[in-house]
Amino acid sequence: MVTVNLEHLAGRRVLSLSGKKVGHIEEIRAERDGDDLLVTEFHVGIFAAFERLSALAIGSAVLDLFHLRHRDCLYRIPWDKLDISDPTRPRLRCSLEQLSHMKVGMEGKSEASPPDRWRNASMNTVWKFALAVFLCAGVAGAALWYMTAARPPFSDQDQQFDGAGDVANGEQVFNAGDCSSCHATPGQPDRLRLGGGMALASPFGTFRPPNISPNPVDGIGAWSVTDLANALIGGVSPGRKHYYPAFPYTSFTSMTAADVRDLYAYLKTLPKVAGRAPPHSPAILFSIRRSVGIWKLLFFSQGRTAAHLDGDPVHDRGAYLVETVSHCAECHSTRNAMGAIKPDTRFAGGIDPQGTGFVPNITQDRLGEWTENDIATMLKTGETPNHGRVGSSMADVVTNTTMLLDGDRQAIARYIKALAPVATPHP
Amino acid sequence: MKKLVEISLGIVTSVGGFLEVGSMATAAQAGATFGFRLIWAILLGTICIIFLVEMAGRFASVSGHTIVDAIRERFGFNAFLWPLFATLLVNFMVMSAEIGGVAIAAEFATGIGFQWWALPVAFLTWLLLWKGTFGFIEKGVAILGLVTLCFVVAAVMLKPDWKAVAAGAIPSLPEHDGANYWFMAVSILGASISPYLFTFYSSGAIEDHWNKTYLGTNRAIAGLGMTFGGTISVGVLIVAALVLGAHGINQVNDYHQLPLLLIPTFGFWGFVLFIASLAIACFGAALEIGLQQAYLVAQGFGWTWGEDLKPREDPAFCGIYTLSLLLAAIPITLGLDPLKLTIFSMAVTAASLPLTVVPFLFLLNDERYVGEHRNGMISNAAVIFIIALGFVLAVVTIPLQIFGGS
Amino acid sequence: MDLLRDLLDKQVVDRKQVKIGKVDGLVAELRPDKPPRIVAIELGAITLARRLGARPGRWMAWLAARLGGERHAEPHRIAWKKVRDIDVDIKVDIDVRRTAIFDWQDWLRDHVIGRIPGA
Numbered sequence: 001m002v003t004v005n006l007e008h009l010a011g012r013r014v015l016s017l018s019g020k021k022v023g024h025i026e027e028i029r030a031e032r033d034g035d036d037l038l039v040t041e042f043h044v045g046i047f048a049a050f051e052r053l054s055a056l057a058i059g060s061a062v063l064d065l066f067h068l069r070h071r072d073c074l075y076r077i078p079w080d081k082l083d084i085s086d087p088t089r090p091r092l093r094c095s096l097e098q099l100s101h102m103k104v105g106m107e108g109k110s111e112a113s114p115p116d117r118w119r120n121a122s123m124n125t126v127w128k129f130a131l132a133v134f135l136c137a138g139v140a141g142a143a144l145w146y147m148t149a150a151r152p153p154f155s156d157q158d159q160q161f162d163g164a165g166d167v168a169n170g171e172q173v174f175n176a177g178d179c180s181s182c183h184a185t186p187g188q189p190d191r192l193r194l195g196g197g198m199a200l201a202s203p204f205g206t207f208r209p210p211n212i213s214p215n216p217v218d219g220i221g222a223w224s225v226t227d228l229a230n231a232l233i234g235g236v237s238p239g240r241k242h243y244y245p246a247f248p249y250t251s252f253t254s255m256t257a258a259d260v261r262d263l264y265a266y267l268k269t270l271p272k273v274a275g276r277a278p279p280h281s282p283a284i285l286f287s288i289r290r291s292v293g294i295w296k297l298l299f300f301s302q303g304r305t306a307a308h309l310d311g312d313p314v315h316d317r318g319a320y321l322v323e324t325v326s327h328c329a330e331c332h333s334t335r336n337a338m339g340a341i342k343p344d345t346r347f348a349g350g351i352d353p354q355g356t357g358f359v360p361n362i363t364q365d366r367l368g369e370w371t372e373n374d375i376a377t378m379l380k381t382g383e384t385p386n387h388g389r390v391g392s393s394m395a396d397v398v399t400n401t402t403m404l405l406d407g408d409r410q411a412i413a414r415y416i417k418a419l420a421p422v423a424t425p426h427p
Numbered sequence: 428m429k430k431l432v433e434i435s436l437g438i439v440t441s442v443g444g445f446l447e448v449g450s451m452a453t454a455a456q457a458g459a460t461f462g463f464r465l466i467w468a469i470l471l472g473t474i475c476i477i478f479l480v481e482m483a484g485r486f487a488s489v490s491g492h493t494i495v496d497a498i499r500e501r502f503g504f505n506a507f508l509w510p511l512f513a514t515l516l517v518n519f520m521v522m523s524a525e526i527g528g529v530a531i532a533a534e535f536a537t538g539i540g541f542q543w544w545a546l547p548v549a550f551l552t553w554l555l556l557w558k559g560t561f562g563f564i565e566k567g568v569a570i571l572g573l574v575t576l577c578f579v580v581a582a583v584m585l586k587p588d589w590k591a592v593a594a595g596a597i598p599s600l601p602e603h604d605g606a607n608y609w610f611m612a613v614s615i616l617g618a619s620i621s622p623y624l625f626t627f628y629s630s631g632a633i634e635d636h637w638n639k640t641y642l643g644t645n646r647a648i649a650g651l652g653m654t655f656g657g658t659i660s661v662g663v664l665i666v667a668a669l670v671l672g673a674h675g676i677n678q679v680n681d682y683h684q685l686p687l688l689l690i691p692t693f694g695f696w697g698f699v700l701f702i703a704s705l706a707i708a709c710f711g712a713a714l715e716i717g718l719q720q721a722y723l724v725a726q727g728f729g730w731t732w733g734e735d736l737k738p739r740e741d742p743a744f745c746g747i748y749t750l751s752l753l754l755a756a757i758p759i760t761l762g763l764d765p766l767k768l769t770i771f772s773m774a775v776t777a778a779s780l781p782l783t784v785v786p787f788l789f790l791l792n793d794e795r796y797v798g799e800h801r802n803g804m805i806s807n808a809a810v811i812f813i814i815a816l817g818f819v820l821a822v823v824t825i826p827l828q829i830f831g832g833s
Numbered sequence: 834m835d836l837l838r839d840l841l842d843k844q845v846v847d848r849k850q851v852k853i854g855k856v857d858g859l860v861a862e863l864r865p866d867k868p869p870r871i872v873a874i875e876l877g878a879i880t881l882a883r884r885l886g887a888r889p890g891r892w893m894a895w896l897a898a899r900l901g902g903e904r905h906a907e908p909h910r911i912a913w914k915k916v917r918d919i920d921v922d923i924k925v926d927i928d929v930r931r932t933a934i935f936d937w938q939d940w941l942r943d944h945v946i947g948r949i950p951g952a
Contacts (some may be wrong), residue, residue, distance in 0.1 A: 003872060006859040007884055010503055010837050028836040030871065035914060037834070037871040039861060052838045053501060054793035079868045088887075298606040308675070344680060491921050499855065500842045504884050507842075557951055729844050729855035729876075730938075738952040742942040745952075 006039070008087035014044055014077075016092045022099065023075065025090060027052050039079050042090075047074040047104075066132070074104045148293025150242045152230040153302060160257040161225040165265025173263045175403045176325045177252070181396040182209040185273060191399065192270050194219070197277035200246055204339050205282035207246040213273035221272065225264045232260055234302055242292035244282065245300070245339065251327035254305035259325070299340035306346060310418070314407075318415030321408060326401075328416075331393065332362050334425045348422040357392070365421035375413035379404070430644060437648035438655055440569040441480070441628075445656025447712030448528030449521065449618035449773045451705065452766055454660045455688065456679045457611045458667025460604070463587075463595030466661055468612040470596055472619025473657030475816070477649055478809040479784065482791050482802070483625040484645035487632035490796040494629045495726040497796060498786045510782040511727055514622050515720065517779050520772035521623065522716040522755040526552070527765025528709030531682045532702045545759035549752045552713045556748050561634045561734035564718075568711035575704045578662035581692040585669045592665060613820050614770050617777030619657070620813070623719045626783070630722045634733060642800065663688070682766050713752075721747040780817030784810065834919070836871075844922040845876065845911075847929045854934065856923060857881050858908065873910040874923070876934060880908040901936060909934045 006028060014022040026048035029041040043051070050059035051074075081098070083091045092099060154161070174180075185195035195218075196211040213219040220228070227238040235242060235249035243249060286292065306329065307319035322328050333341040334350030349361035360366060367375070374385040379401040382389050390398060401409060450469075457465040483494050490497070499507040530544035555564060601608035628649075637645070666688050671677070673691075676684050685705075689697030718734055725732035725744045738745040759765060787810045791802040802810070834840065836859060843856050858875030879897055883890030898906035909932065911925050918924040929935055946952050 001872075002863045003860050004863060004869070005875070005880070005883070006836060006861050006869075006871075007841055007857070007875075007880070010841070011505075027838065030834050030836050032834070037913060039836070039869040039871070052835065053789045054795060055789050058788070058792065080866075084869070085863060301601075301604065343678065496844065500844075501838075503837070503842055504855075504857065504881055508885075557949075729852055731852045738946050738949070739942060742946040743938050745946055746941055749946075749949075 002085070004084055004087045006084075006087065009042070009084060009090060012088065012090055014042075014082070014090050014092060016096055016099070017094075018096075020096070022092060022096075024049075029076075041079065042077045042082050042084075044075040044077060075099060075102045076104055077102055144294070145290075147297060148290050150236045150240050150289075150293065151234075152226075152236045152238075152240065153234040154226045154229050156224060156226050158226055158229075161229055161261045161264075163261065165225075165262040166258075167262070167265050167269060169259070170262035170264070170266025172404065172408070173259045173325060174266050175400045176321055176408065177263070178326060178397050178400050179212070180400060181393070183212050190271075193273050194267075194270060195273035195275055195277070197275075202246065202339070203283070204244075204246075204286055205280065207244055207280045207282065208277040209247070210277050211273060211275065212267065213270055214268050215272040215274055218274055218276045219272065220267070223264075225261055228264045228267075229257070229260045232263075235296065235300065241289050242296060244280065244286065244292060245295065248327040248330045250300055250341075251305075251324055251330055253300070253302050254307070254320075254324045256320075295338060295340070299338070306343075308418075312414075314411045315414050315418060317408070318411035318413070321412050322415045326412065328362070331359050342425075345422065345425045347416075347419050349424050352393070361422070361424040362416055363419045363422045364417070365423055367416065368421065370417075372410070372413045372417050375416055376406075376409040379409045379412060380406075434644055434647045434651075436566060436569065437644065438652040439573065440565050440631075441648060441652025442569065442572055442575070442656045442659065445476070445619075445624065445653060446572065446575050446659050446708045447521075447618075448525050448705070448709045448765070448769050449621070449776075450615075450656075450660045451528075451663055451708065452679075452685075452769045453611065453614045453618045453773055454663040455667040455671070455685060456770070457615060458664040458669075459671035459679045459684075460611065460677055461601065461608060462668045462672065463592050463665065464599060464601070465608075465611055465615060466592065466595035466664060467598040468615040469619060469657055469660045469664065472616045473653055473660075475616075475620050475809070475813050476624060477653045478806060479620065479625045479787065479813065480628050480653060481646055481649035482787055482806060482810070483629040484632050484637070484649055485642060485800055486791060486797060487629040488637040488641045488645055489639055489798060489800045491633070492796065493633055493722070493726055494626050494786070494790070495723055497790050499727050501789060501793070502786065507727060510786070511723065513779045513782045514626070514723060517772065517776050518623055518716050518720050518723070519751065519755055520768065520775060521621065522713055522720070522751065523758045523763075524765055524769040524772050525709040525713040525716065526752075526756055527759045527763075527768060529706050529713065530759055531765055532706035532709070535686055535698075535702050535705075541765065542760050542762045545756040548710070548713070549756035552710065552717055553749060553752045555714060556717055556734070556752075557738060557745065559734070561631070564714055564734065565631065568707070568714060571707045572711055574700065575659050575708055577689065577693070577700045577704060578659055578666055581689050581697075582662040582665040584692050585666065587665050587669055592661075609823065610774065613777050613823065614773040616816070616820060617773035617775070617780075619660070620780060621776055622779065622783040623716050626723065627715050627719045630719070630726070630732075634735070639800075666692075680766070713755075717748045717752050720751040721745070777817070778821040781814055781821060784813050784817055788814065839919065840874075840923070843919075845874070846922045846924055848924075848926050849928065851929050852922075853925075853929045858884070860910065871913050873912050874916070874925075875908045875910050877909045883908075901933075904933050905936070 009025045009028060012025050014025060016022055023044040023046075025042050025044055026046075027043035028039060029043065030037050030039050032038075046059070046063075047056070050056045053059075077092070077099070081092065081094045081102070083093050180191040180194065182198060182200065183194040183196050184191045184198075185193050186198045194211065194213040196209045198209055200207045200209065211219040214221040216222045223238060230236045230238070231243065231247075232249055232252040232255055235245070235247070235253070237243060305323050307316075307323040309316045309319055329341060329346050331352070332347050332349055334345040334348065336342050347361070347363045348365065349359050351357075352359050370385055378384055378390060379398060381402070382395060382398040384390060389395075401412075454469065457468070486497070487493055492500070498510060526545055526548050527541065529548045530541040533539070533544040533548070534541040559567075632641070632645070667679070670688050670691055671679065671684065674687060676687075679685065686698050686701045689701045691697070693700055721744045722732055724730075724747050730743050731741050732744050733741065736744070758768065788807070790796060791806065791810070794801060841856050841859060845853050845856055847853050854876040856874045857877060858880040859871060860873040860875060861869040862872045863869050879890065879893050882893030894906060911927060915926045916923060917926050
C-alpha cells in the first residue's frame with residue numbers, strides 16, 4: 001500500500017509540468033463514499049486560503065484595496081490532475097491550458113490565458129507595492145523632516161537679551177564655562193585667542209570647535225546676542241543647523257538670559273582672530289546634520305537642567321555652575337551607545353571619549369574623603385588633598401577655574417560634596 | 428441573583444489578573460518621572476484589553492474552544508509555533524518578574540534579601556497549583572486582591588488636582604526625556620495588554636463551563652473588571668506622582684523607593700498595605716501565569732488539561748507548570764533586579780502583541796466558531812487598531828530599549 | 834469535507850472523553866486510477882517534527898526510538914475506521930490506555946510526578 005501524509009501538502013507550492021509556479025495548496029476537499037473518505041479536489045490560490053480562514057470578506061477587501069483581485073483567484077484541481085506521490089513537491093499532471101478551465105473566478109468573469117495574466121499581475125503587484133511603500137516612506141519621511149528641523153528658540157525681537165552686558169560677569173561666565181579649553185587656537189599660549197580648530201576625537205568622529213573670536217568673517221563678530229542664545233540654549237546655529245552635541249549645549253541650555261547677554265558682551269572685547277577651523281569629520285551616521293535632530297528629539301530638552309536645589313544660596317549657585325555653565329557632567333559621566341549621558345552614571349565617571357583614559361568619579365562614592373575646601377583648593381591651584389596634581393584635561397579646566405571668584409569655587413565645591421554617591425560604572 | 432454574584436466575583440477576579448507587578452511598577456515609574464502625563468497610556472491599554480478579553484470570553488463561551496486551541500486548528504501547527512514560543516518566552520519573563528515582586532515584598536517584610544525568597548515563593552505558588560482547584564485559586568486570590576484598592580483610596584485622600592489628572596488622559600508630547608517617555612508609554616501598554624490575560628480568560632471560561640447564556644456576564648466582567656483594574660493602576664500613578672515627586676524622587680530605579688507610596692496617607696499601615704498589595708497582586712499573577720503556561724502547551728498539543736484534575740491524572744499538565752515555575756525562579760535567585768526585569772518584560776510583551784492578536788481578526792469573524800456572535804464593526808476596528816499599535820510598538824521597542832532604558 | 838480546515842490540527846478524544854492529542858497528520862492511500870483514500874490519522878511528536886522539515890523529522894524519530902524503543906520509532910496511527918464523529922472534537926473509538934500514545938505520560942507519572950507528595 002502506497003501512502004502519503006497529506007498534512008505535508010498544506011501551504012505547499014504547486015509546479016506545472018514545465019516547472020512554473022501555479023500557486024499554493026490551501027485546502028484539500030474530501031467526500032464520503034460509504035465508510036471511506038476520498039480526496040476529490042485540491043484548492044490552490046489565495047482565495048482558497050481566505051475560504052479556509054473564513055476571511056473571504058476581509059481578504060477580498062484587502063485585495064481590492066490594491067486592485068489585485070484579478071490575480072489567480074482559486075483553482076479547484078481534481079485529484080487526478082495533481083501528482084502527490086511526493087507530497088513536498090506536488091506537480092500538475094495537466095497543461096496550463098487545461099488548468100485555466102479549473103479556475104473559479106470569484107466574480108465569475110472569464111480570464112485571459114494564464115501566463116500573460118500572471119506576468120501582468122506580478123508587474124502590477126510590484127508596482128502597487130512599491131507605490132504603497134513609497135507613500136508610507138514619504139509620509140514618515142516628511143514627519144521626520146518636520147520633527148528634526150532646527151528651529152532657533154529665540155527671535156531677534158526677543159527682548160530678554162536687550163541691554164548692555166556686564167563685561168566683568170561675562171568674563172566669569174567665560175571662565176566658568178571653560179570656553180577657552182576647546183575654542184582657543186591650539187599651539188599658541190594666549191587662551192583668549194579663540195580661533196578654534198582643536199581636534200576633539202570621539203567615537204562619533206572628529207569635531208573641531210569653530211572660531212568664536214569677534215572676527216566678523218571667520219568668527220562670530222557678525223552674530224547678534226540672540227544668535228549666541230540660540231546656539232547655547234537651543235543648539236541651533238544662525239544658519240539654522242543643529243550643532244553637534246560635542247558642543248555641550250545639553251548643559252548650557254539652562255543658562256540664564258543675563259549670563260548669555262554678559263558673555264556676549266565679554267566675547268566682543270576679545271582679540272579678533274582670522275582663519276577658520278578645518279571642517280568636522282563626523283562618523284557616517286552623523287555626517288547628515290539632520291540626524292542630530294533625531295538625537296535631540298531623544299536626548300535633548302531645551303531649558304532642562306539636572307540640578308537639584310536645596311534652598312541654600314551657595315549650594316544652588318553651585319548647582320547652576322556645575323550642571324549648566326561648567327558642564328562638569330559632560331566629561332564626568334558614562335555615555336550610552338548614542339553618545340548621550342546615561343542618567344544613572346551622572347558624575348560617576350566614565351571613559352574619556354577622546355580615548356585618554358578614564359575620567360574619575362566625582363560623586364561622594366570617590367570624593368567622600370575630600371572636604372569642601374579641598375575641592376575649592378583643587379579648582380584654584382590644581383592640587384589634590386593627597387599632595388598630587390590634577391592632570392590631562394582637568395589641568396586645562398583649572399587654568400580657567402583658577403580665575404573664578406572664591407565664592408563661586410566654594411559654591412561648586414559645596415554642590416559636588418552634596419552629590420549622592422554612585423558606584424563607578426565598570427567600563 | 429446567581430448571575431449577579433457571578434459577575435461581581437468575575438470582576439474581582441479580573442482585577443486580580445490585571446493588577447500585577449508590571450502595571451504597578453510601570454505606573455509608579457511613570458507617575459514619578461512624568462507626573463500625570465502618562466495616564467492616557469493606562470486608559471488606552473485598558474480599553475484595548477477590554478475588547479480583547481471580551482472577545483476571548485465570547486469566543487470560548489460560544490465555540491467551546493479556547494483561543495490557543497483555535498489558533499492551532501485554524502492556522503496549522505507550523506504557524507502556531509510562532510505565537511506559542513513568543514508567548515512562552517514572554518510568560519516566562521513576566522512570571523519571573525512576578526516571583527521577583529513577591530520576593531521584594533518579602534524582603535521589605537523581613538529584611539532578608541529578595542533572592543533568597545525566589546525559590547520559597549515559587550514553591551508556595553506551585554503548592555497552591557498542585558493542591559488547589561481552579562475555583563479556589565481564582566476566588567481566593569481575587570478576594571485577597573481587593574487590598575490593592577488602598578491605592579485608589581490613597582489617591583483620593585491625597586486630593587490631586589483633578590483637572591491635571593483629566594489633562595493627563597489626553598496624550599501629549601513630553602517636554603523632556605523623549606526616549607524615556609515613549610519607553611514608559613510602551614511599557615505601560617505592555618503591562619495592560621498582556622497576552623496571558625486574554626488567553627487565561629478564555630481557558631477560565633472553559634474551566635467554569637461557560638456557554639452562550641454567559642455572553643452578558645462575559646461582557647459585564649470584561650468591561651467592568653478591566654475598568655476596575657485600570658482604575659487601580661491610575662491610582663498607583665497618581666499616588667506615585669504626588670508622593671514620590673514631593674520627596675524629590677523623579678526616577679524610580681529601585682524597588683526600595685516604592686513603599687514610600689502609601690506612608691504619607693496611612694502611616695505605618697501604609698507600609699504594611701503596600702507590602703500586602705505587592706505580594707498578593709504578584710502572587711496572584713504568578714499563579715495565573717503558571718497555569719497559563721501549562722494551558723498553552725497542553726491546549727496546543729491537545730493533551731488533557733484542567734486545574735481541577737489531580738496531578739496523578741494529568742502528569743503532563745502538572746509537569747509543565749512545575750517546570751516553568753522552577754525555571755522562572757532562577758533569574759531572581761541569581762539576583763537579577765526584579766524592577767529592571769519587569770520593565771523589560773513589559774516592553775517585550777508589547778512587542779509580541781501582533782502574534783497573539785492577529786488571530787483574533789480571523790477567529791472572531793469565523794462563523795464556524797462563533798456563528799451569529801461574530802465581531803461587529805467596532806470590535807473589528809478595535810482589533811485592527813490593536814494590531815497596528817502592536818506593530819508600531821514592536822518596531823519602536825527595540826531602539827527605545829537600547830537608548831531609553833539606559 | 835475540507836480536510837485542512839475540518840480535520841487537521843483538531844482535538845482528538847478517545848471513547849472515555851480523554852483528550853489524547855491533535856490530528857497532527859493525515860495518511861492517505863494512493864491507488865492507481867482511484868482517488869486517494871484516507872486510511873489513518875497520525876499523532877505525536879514525530880509527525881509534528883516532520884511537518885517542520887525532513888531533518889527535524891529524522892532527529893525526532895531518532896530521539897523517540899532512543900527514549901522509547903522500537904515501539905516509538907514511528908508516529909502513532911489511528912485507523913480511519915475508528916473515527917466515530919467529527920465535530921468540535923474528533924471522537925475516536927479507542928481506549929488511549931491500550932495504545933502507546935500516552936506511554937511518556939505514564940512514565941512521567943510513575944517516575945516524577947507520582948513521587949512528589951500529594952500527587
